[in-house]
Amino acid sequence: MLDFEDDLNEIRDRIEQLDRKALQNPNSGVTQELSVLRLELEARTADVYSNLTPWQRVQLARHQERPHTLDYIDRLFPDFVELHGDRRFGDDPSVVAGLASFDNISVVVVGHQKGRTTAENLERNFGMARPEGFRKALRIFGLAETFNRPVFTFLDTPGASPTLEDEERGQSWAIAENMGTLARLRVPVITTVIGEGGSGGALALGIGDRVLMMEHSIYSVASPEAAAAIVWRDSKYAEKAAAALRLTSADLLHAGLIDRVVPEPEGGAHRDHNAAAENLGEELRTTLKELRKQDIDTLVESRYDKYREMGEFAHHETSATG
Amino acid sequence: MQYRPEFEAALRVCSACNYHDRMDAAERIALLLDEPKSFIEIDADITAADPIEFVRPSGSYMDRVGKARALTNRNEAIVCGTGLLNERRVALGVMEFGFIAGSMGSATGEKITRLFEMARRDLLPVITVTSSGGARQDEGLFALMQMARTTAAAARLREVQIPHICVMADPTLAGVTASFAATADIIIGEPGATIRFAGSRVVKGTIRRRSDVEDHTSEWVQQHGMLDLVLARQELRDTLAQLITHLAPVGHTRNLKPKTQPATTPKPN
Numbered sequence: 001m002l003d004f005e006d007d008l009n010e011i012r013d014r015i016e017q018l019d020r021k022a023l024q025n026p027n028s029g030v031t032q033e034l035s036v037l038r039l040e041l042e043a044r045t046a047d048v049y050s051n052l053t054p055w056q057r058v059q060l061a062r063h064q065e066r067p068h069t070l071d072y073i074d075r076l077f078p079d080f081v082e083l084h085g086d087r088r089f090g091d092d093p094s095v096v097a098g099l100a101s102f103d104n105i106s107v108v109v110v111g112h113q114k115g116r117t118t119a120e121n122l123e124r125n126f127g128m129a130r131p132e133g134f135r136k137a138l139r140i141f142g143l144a145e146t147f148n149r150p151v152f153t154f155l156d157t158p159g160a161s162p163t164l165e166d167e168e169r170g171q172s173w174a175i176a177e178n179m180g181t182l183a184r185l186r187v188p189v190i191t192t193v194i195g196e197g198g199s200g201g202a203l204a205l206g207i208g209d210r211v212l213m214m215e216h217s218i219y220s221v222a223s224p225e226a227a228a229a230i231v232w233r234d235s236k237y238a239e240k241a242a243a244a245l246r247l248t249s250a251d252l253l254h255a256g257l258i259d260r261v262v263p264e265p266e267g268g269a270h271r272d273h274n275a276a277a278e279n280l281g282e283e284l285r286t287t288l289k290e291l292r293k294q295d296i297d298t299l300v301e302s303r304y305d306k307y308r309e310m311g312e313f314a315h316h317e318t319s320a321t322g
Numbered sequence: 323m324q325y326r327p328e329f330e331a332a333l334r335v336c337s338a339c340n341y342h343d344r345m346d347a348a349e350r351i352a353l354l355l356d357e358p359k360s361f362i363e364i365d366a367d368i369t370a371a372d373p374i375e376f377v378r379p380s381g382s383y384m385d386r387v388g389k390a391r392a393l394t395n396r397n398e399a400i401v402c403g404t405g406l407l408n409e410r411r412v413a414l415g416v417m418e419f420g421f422i423a424g425s426m427g428s429a430t431g432e433k434i435t436r437l438f439e440m441a442r443r444d445l446l447p448v449i450t451v452t453s454s455g456g457a458r459q460d461e462g463l464f465a466l467m468q469m470a471r472t473t474a475a476a477a478r479l480r481e482v483q484i485p486h487i488c489v490m491a492d493p494t495l496a497g498v499t500a501s502f503a504a505t506a507d508i509i510i511g512e513p514g515a516t517i518r519f520a521g522s523r524v525v526k527g528t529i530r531r532r533s534d535v536e537d538h539t540s541e542w543v544q545q546h547g548m549l550d551l552v553l554a555r556q557e558l559r560d561t562l563a564q565l566i567t568h569l570a571p572v573g574h575t576r577n578l579k580p581k582t583q584p585a586t587t588p589k590p591n
Contacts, residue, residue, distance in 0.1 A: 159528065167518055169546070172503075255463070312371040313432050
């Protein structure tokens with residue numbers, strides 16, 4: 001549980017108690033108190049959630065009850081058939097990929113997958129994809145292009161897996177190849193940051209015609225821990241790094257680096273998976289309709305132009321020296 | 323023991339142990355081209371802005387940029403242009419490690435993207451030399467997006483059969499390894515260069531494991547199948563010329579007049 005939610009949880013507990021009391025004894029006269037508490041909860045939730053610090057947002061984006069890729073797939077993509085393996089080395093459970101239906105057409109879905117329990121997280125490597133995970137995604141992107149199916153990707157990773165084995169199997173090469181392929185893929189690509197968008201490991205699934213972010217998700221050049229290790233030389237300064245990196249959805253929309261923010265239900269997506277999925281589904285439907293109107297050459301060149309503009313630089317006077 | 327003039331004449335390679343010392347961009351350009359004066363620099367005036375107003379304990383980002391300018395006499399962490407290699411005009415991008423550890427920010431990414439776009443327009447083979455700590459944290463997500471745009475620009479070269487050869491010099495790390503560098507058609511490592519995805523501080527700070535190998539060198543990376551060649555500095559120019567002759571579109575690129583601006587060298591005020 002998140003400590004900034006403590007107050008809210010206290011009110012929630014009291015509401016629950018009174019609810020039970022009211023159920024047992026309909027004449028106990030708690031109805032008025034209940035409605036006051038409900039109003040208070042609503043107001044306090046709105047207050048807490050409109051004043052979150054960057055670090056609280058990081059915690060929220062990582063909340064273990066937050067909907068993960070498979071939770072959204074369950075709610076938005078009927079007929080999902082998961083496909084496994086990179087046909088090179090292995091199958092990486094930290095990336096899920098497959099075919100599904102969406103808005104009455106067949107589509108391709110690829111995303112990072114985190115676990116909830118420790119056992120699940122060990123199996124999913126905490127959502128840190130290995131080279132074979134990225135190469136599985138690459139294979140499925142190819143499938144999408146061959147059969148002309150739009151691609152939806154979901155980002156939820158602290159970063160790509162950084163162990164010795166990952167280096168041995170060419171982690172950098174896997175990430176780079178995915179980016180090059182996604183940048184030029186001849187089908188619409190819609191990408192959504194649902195939790196943590198961490199570094200190159202996120203970008204390897206995350207180049208698209210439209211980039212959406214769930215309201216309380218984060219997207220960053222490196223995880224706050226990694227950035228702290230690089231800049232402050234110690235990962236314990238993660239909180240500082242989180243504030244400095246401008247990694248919230250509002251910041252990034254303002255910076256023009258993402259296209260849309262998808263609102264989450266009051267109190268965050270972890271409180272109501274169905275409502276979160278409903279909001280996301282609506283955005284995805286609108287976005288896909290928009291993209292399918294364009295011819296594919298225009299779409300791919302607009303995708304290039306979109307990324308071409310991402311950067312802020314200046315000019316500094318130079319003098320010719322021959 | 324070796325004296326400096328000898329060491330420099332030997333291309334900063336130790337005659338006793340084959341240690342390849344880092345070269346700055348100017349030395350690198352002189353090493354790779356027929357004549358350093360055939361080099362025509364482009365976009366020398368492009369420099370960093372401060373998109374997220376980042377401040378480190380050691381000072382603001384703009385202070386760092388100012389110091390880097392004074393130190394290197396460059397405006398950014400890469401020097402781009404064209405020059406003659408074996409009498410053929412090539413596009414050349416050489417990273418300047420002295421400029422904020424060769425890290426890639428928006429301006430760096432802009433220059434790399436422009437280099438690839440120029441090569442595509444003028445049908446010039448491209449050589450890049452990387453020496454970089456990775457994405458520049460001081461620009462937040464703007465820095466990450468440079469991986470996307472440089473890789474996208476590199477991918478467009480392939481569509482028109484313009485070869486890109488990358489020389490990974492010491493060190494080539496993280497956001498630079500994992501973007502335009504690793505997608506090159508041919509990748510050459512310099513002997514002993516550190517080439518890896520995750521630096522040791524990041525490994526220790528995130529998964530709480532010590533970095534397993536001290537030296538992720540070119541030789542180690544080549545053993546694992548990720549590099550085409552590991553070449554001593556003395557062999558680099560001739561082999562690059564050979565490779566370009568094999569891959570360059572026939573009859574297109576020899577001595578093409580560059581359609582670029584005249585030579586400029588950045589000089590910070």
